[in-house]
Amino acid sequence: NEPPLVPYRYPIIGHTYEYMFDTEDFLQKCREQYGDPFSLYVLGSVKTFTGAETSHEVLKNSDIFNFGEAVARAFPFRDIISRFKDLDIEYTARVVHEHVSNKVNTYTPRMQKELLSGIEQYFGDCKEPKVFRNIQNTLAPLIAKPVTNVIVCEEAAQIDELLNSFTIVEREFDKIMVIPPILSFIHYSLHTNLIALPLKFGWNPITKHRDIFVKHCKPMVEERLRQRKELGEKYVQKDDLLDFFITDQLNKEDIVVDDKYMDELFGQIIAIVFASISTTTKFLSFALFDYGARPELWDEIYEEQLKIHNETNGILSLEDVHKMVKLDCFLRESFRHSSDIDREVLVYIKDSVFNDKFFGETANEFQPKRHIILHANGKIVHSQATKVDRSNLTFGGGKRACPGRFFAVNEIKMCLHKLILRYKIRTESGKIDPLKRLATHSFPPTTGLILENRN
Numbered sequence: 314n315e316p317p318l319v320p321y322r323y324p325i326i327g328h329t330y331e332y333m334f335d336t337e338d339f340l341q342k343c344r345e346q347y348g349d350p351f352s353l354y355v356l357g358s359v360k361t362f363t364g365a366e367t368s369h370e371v372l373k374n375s376d377i378f379n380f381g382e383a384v385a386r387a388f389p390f391r392d393i394i395s396r397f398k399d400l401d402i403e404y405t406a407r408v409v410h411e412h413v414s415n416k417v418n419t420y421t422p423r424m425q426k427e428l429l430s431g432i433e434q435y436f437g438d439c440k441e442p443k444v445f446r447n448i449q450n451t452l453a454p455l456i457a458k459p460v461t462n463v464i465v466c467e468e469a470a471q472i473d474e475l476l477n478s479f480t481i482v483e484r485e486f487d488k489i490m491v492i493p494p495i496l497s498f499i500h501y502s503l504h505t506n507l508i509a510l511p512l513k514f515g516w517n518p519i520t521k522h523r524d525i526f527v528k529h530c531k532p533m534v535e536e537r538l539r540q541r542k543e544l545g546e547k548y549v550q551k552d553d554l555l556d557f558f559i560t561d562q563l564n565k566e567d568i569v570v571d572d573k574y575m576d577e578l579f580g581q582i583i584a585i586v587f588a589s590i591s592t593t594t595k596f597l598s599f600a601l602f603d604y605g606a607r608p609e610l611w612d613e614i615y616e617e618q619l620k621i622h623n624e625t626n627g628i629l630s631l632e633d634v635h636k637m638v639k640l641d642c643f644l645r646e647s648f649r650h651s652s653d654i655d656r657e658v659l660v661y662i663k664d665s666v667f668n669d670k671f672f673g674e675t676a677n678e679f680q681p682k683r684h685i686i687l688h689a690n691g692k693i694v695h696s697q698a699t700k701v702d703r704s705n706l707t708f709g710g711g712k713r714a715c716p717g718r719f720f721a722v723n724e725i726k727m728c729l730h731k732l733i734l735r736y737k738i739r740t741e742s743g744k745i746d747p748l749k750r751l752a753t754h755s756f757p758p759t760t761g762l763i764l765e766n767r768n
């Protein structure tokens with residue numbers, strides 16, 4: 314019952330070359346000739362690719378096809394974090410689901426305040442058209458502000474050194490990833506063990522970020538514990554993850570704010586930083602490029618934002634964000650167009666999100682309106698950007714689907730809303746700039762994006 318293995322010419326190398334350097338066309342050809350699923354021999358092992366027909370089976374059975382395990386096979390993520398805390402991803406997912414995404418309503422005013430101050434700080438007035446050549450770098454600290462406000466606390470989001478640390482910490486991984494995966498031709502674990510070797514000797518690429526975290530957050534933890542002691546029963550738990558983690562720990566045992574405790578707190582919070590900041594930044598960058606290159610969408614989307622802005626006097630609630638239906642459809646379409654080609658397990662994502670079966674003949678076009686559905690009884694509904702289904706794999710699927718997606722989409726929409734209201738946004742080239750591909754992964758273009766004040 315094995316899926317067909319696409320024939321290859323050179324032993325050991327197998328399909329590695331075509332897969333790495335001609336990914337998109339090569340996978341499409343294999344899919345057309347060998348159906349769904351098919352297998353390739355890449356970097357020394359047979360990898361199966363599931364398409365539109367079979368991917369949901371993989372996502373549904375997340376116990377067998379575990380995303381975390383797949384990441385761990387390619388990258389010593391757990392070794393890096395476990396120096397501080399043994400990561401329990403199911404616990405982290407539950408915390409994000411219950412104490413971040415489920416409380417977006419409470420967080421929305423704070424997130425909005427942070428976004429507005431970030432837009433002022435990182436984009437400024439733009440009275441004259443201003444070109445941003447690496448939009449991802451500009452957006453990363455802007456996105457980090459509301460995230461830090463929620464996953465640490467409001468005070469932490471005002472500290473530039475901490476924000477900067479959360480913004481760049483993931484880049485430390487580049488130091489490990491420079492080693493080419495040659496040993497994987499023998500066995501994947503040889504490569505993973507090689508790149509994890511320095512960690513075994515005590516080196517850790519994120520130690521200096523732990524020191525920054527402790528420097529700023531230790532006094533905050535101590536102050537919160539002091540307030541609890543002083544107020545006793547009258548202490549009202551604050552709405553942020555710092556207070557949640559403190560309460561959770563106090564329910565088990567007393568807290569001594571020593572190195573061990575601060576290490577554990579850092580490990581817990583940095584895991585959420587890794588899951589949240591670069592992902593959200595990347596997809597907001599894609600959305601801005603998608604918007605800036607399509608003048609035919611500008612008026613409709615701007616008018617929706619202006620109407621909501623006028624109705625709310627500029628102070629958004631979660632309900633107002635839900636009213637941004639055109640923006641939401643635009644975002645869902647942007648997610649579709651910016652999706653990776655596959656991901657380790659290996660779901661051939663593009664086969665699903667561009668499939669005629671779901672999107673008809675216009676599958677390759679950028680059409681936000683496709684997500685608005687008119688039912689026979691006249692009712693109009695729209696497929697939300699947060700909805701995971703067979704045609705939207707941006708947030709994975711099944712019971713391990715991204716628990717932070719409600720928070721992320723809320724943040725992206727509010728940010729787009731504020732940016733579109735304040736600036737005219739267009740690509741410098743005046744065209745649709747192709748997104749960058751590195752093997753099967755997609756990244757926003759690094760070409761220019763022009764912002765110009767509307768007044």
Ligand code: HEM
Pocket residue numbers: 372375379380381402403405406409413585588589590592593596706707708709710711712713714715716717718720721722
């Ligand atoms: C646009 C932004 C984001 C994207 C595209 C994204 C995407 C993903 C994907 C593809 C997965 C794997 C799902 C699966 O296995 O099927 C995932 C897991 C996860 N994400 Fe997100 N994510 C985003 C934002 C966030 C944010 C803001 C948070 C936290 C505040 C977060 C927290 C997590 C956690 C904790 C997991 C692990 C879930 C588990 O293994 O059960 N993500 N995310």
